[in-house]
Amino acid sequence: MRFFGAQFKEYRESYLNITQTEAAAALNMKKESLSQYETGSRKFPPDDYQKVRMTFQIPDDYFIAMVTGTPLKSVRSNEQTLPEVTKDLRVAYQHQFIEQFEDVILDNDEMRELIALVAMLDKKYQRQLLNTFKGFTNLYQTEIARNHKLQKELDKAKQNPKA
Incomplete structure (x- = not known):
């Protein structure tokens, strides 16, 4: 079974297409800490699972797969092709990102x-x-x-x- 950190790394790279630095900044943590969580050298704190979910607006089915160690590619495999799913998730994240930093840009x-x-x-x-x-x-x-x-x-x- 895959651990949450590895699942998040796959989701971050394959579905959101964002860097570790960007993800760490969004989660308000050091890049080194996120790296350790993703490689498994440190366990991702279960208390932070919801923070990850809310920050990146991870859909329920993907979040459950991340927590249970289910391969992410098997989620929604019958509904949409991977490129469609990836595009939808990436666009949702980008909109949320722009909203989050809109004031910094405008002000x-x-x-x-x-x-x-x-x-x-x-x-x-x-x-x-x-x-x-x-x-x-x-x-x-x-x-x-x-x-x-x-x-x-x-x-x-x-x-x-x-x-």
């Missing part, structure tokens, strides 16, 4: 400007620019975490000064 001049600039580039340069931006974002997050840790250490040292 942020810089975000709209960035989207417009990226849209003007051809696909190759879009990918290069966005991958560079992701690299800077990762570096920025690392620095924030490092600064947060240093601030905690400084606060602790202030509370316990050496005599």
Whole structure:
């Protein structure tokens, strides 16, 4: 029987066509944690199953298959072809994603400007620019975490000064 993390990975890749990074961000967890859940090196917390289901609007039949370890390809196999099912699920997720981040786009001049600039580039340069931006974002997050840790250490040292 397949475990929930592997089932979710298959669903994420085959039906939603989203990256692990995007899924982790949507679930408000670290990419490394999601990777461990998907590979089985850590067990996916059962308390988070519903969060996954609601975040990605997973239909009941697919969710039950994910929890029970039933092959996902066997779900709805008689009703629709896999490409039709995949397209329907992907479109539903994309609509939900746009709704979720609509305010960020509409309320942020810089975000709209960035989207417009990226849209003007051809696909190759879009990918290069966005991958560079992701690299800077990762570096920025690392620095924030490092600064947060240093601030905690400084606060602790202030509370316990050496005599």
